[in-house]
Amino acid sequence: MSAHRDDPNLIRFALHGGAGELPADAGPQDEQRRALHDIAAEAVALLQAGGSAVDAVSLAVERLEQCPLFNAGIGAVLNRDGLPELDAAIARGEDRGTGAVAGVSRVGSPIRLARAVMERSPHVLFSADGAEALARQLGLPMVDPQSFIIPLRLEQLAAAKRSGSIALDHVDAAAAAPDAAFGTVGAVARDRRGHLAAATSTGGLTNKLPGRIGDTAVFGAGTFADDSSCALSCTGTGESFIRAAFGQAVHGRMRWGGMSLADACQAALDDVRQLGGVGGCIAIDRDGTICLPFNSGVLFRAWWSADGGAISTAVWRDAAMPQTAPVP
Numbered sequence: 450m451s452a453h454r455d456d457p458n459l460i461r462f463a464l465h466g467g468a469g470e471l472p473a474d475a476g477p478q479d480e481q482r483r484a485l486h487d488i489a490a491e492a493v494a495l496l497q498a499g500g501s502a503v504d505a506v507s508l509a510v511e512r513l514e515q516c517p518l519f520n521a522g523i524g525a526v527l528n529r530d531g532l533p534e535l536d537a538a539i540a541r542g543e544d545r546g547t548g549a550v551a552g553v554s555r556v557g558s559p560i561r562l563a564r565a566v567m568e569r570s571p572h573v574l575f576s577a578d579g580a581e582a583l584a585r586q587l588g589l590p591m592v593d594p595q596s597f598i599i600p601l602r603l604e605q606l607a608a609a610k611r612s613g614s615i616a617l618d619h620v621d622a623a624a625a626a627p628d629a630a631f632g633t634v635g636a637v638a639r640d641r642r643g644h645l646a647a648a649t650s651t652g653g654l655t656n657k658l659p660g661r662i663g664d665t666a667v668f669g670a671g672t673f674a675d676d677s678s679c680a681l682s683c684t685g686t687g688e689s690f691i692r693a694a695f696g697q698a699v700h701g702r703m704r705w706g707g708m709s710l711a712d713a714c715q716a717a718l719d720d721v722r723q724l725g726g727v728g729g730c731i732a733i734d735r736d737g738t739i740c741l742p743f744n745s746g747v748l749f750r751a752w753w754s755a756d757g758g759a760i761s762t763a764v765w766r767d768a769a770m771p772q773t774a775p776v777p
């Protein structure tokens with residue numbers, strides 16, 4: 450692979466809308482699959498027109514933040530005080546650039562702010578008030594925290610408080626309502642020049658303690674990109690993904706252990722499980738291999754490869770479940 454060619458055949462793209470558990474009779478999840486499909490199509494068109502991997506993952510995650518079907522931006526889950534506290538990160542494989550924000554409640558698009566941190570600040574990670582001050586200073590759109598809140602999340606918070614749990618959105622949503630909004634969002638891309646990028650955005654966990662930060666915002670855990678190995682975006686029990694140093698573990702196994710992307714992701718996911726976590730990731734390696742592994746019941750996902758034709762979408766692991774393109 451050359452990182453300097455301009456070749457449309459190098460393009461790869463994948464995105465996710467969270468991992469979790471759904472009852473087997475929950476149906477094909479058409480609304481979510483349609484949203485993932487259409488956003489993936491927009492990102493792929495941008496890549497084909499010469500857009501960078503960073504442009505593609507930013508666009509896709511910003512669109513997903515605006516979509517109330519997922520746990521990011523509008524529709525994000527709520528902390529113990531009933532507020533959305535949003536985390537987001539972006540990673541650029543070309544030079545290991547990264548930018549992240551944690552615990553923001555007033556920034557219209559957390560992923561836009563994360564990208565601004567990467568491109569327009571001397572730092573890589575901002576939190577809460579300081580992150581929001583930076584957003585204002587950079588002229589990014591600010592919103593009322595209430596504008597992120599949808600009724601389902603208030604119901605989930607009330608249920609979590611009744612049971613005294615701090616719930617992964619997707620597991621809780623599955624138990625409460627099979628058609629409920631679902632998980633964290635993320636995207637990975639390889640562009641026409643062979644550069645990789647990843648982006649992730651989330652509301653985190655329902656009923657989380659104020660100030661809690663998950664793996665999404667942590668480079669080398671839930672979000673990672675390096676052109677020498679892979680780009681990846683995770684979803685699941687953030688504490689376990691941080692303790693597993695998920696992104697860095699996959700990178701290290703590929704770089705110095707000679708493992709394939711699939712084996713490296715599986716080993717890192719095994720580690721997450723040993724640490725008590727569930728979830729999955731979407732990943733693309735430097736050679737264009739796409740892997741979408743998970744140890745939970747479902748992973749909402751869509752992917753496209755320059756050699757593969759149509760955009761595919763899937764929810765379940767089991768091929769017998771209704772889960773492949775075309776989306777109705």
Ligand code: ASP
Pocket residue numbers: 467468520617618619632633651652653654662663664665671683684685686687688728
């Ligand atoms: N990983 C996210 C977090 O722990 C949650 C998720 O993927 O839904 O903040």
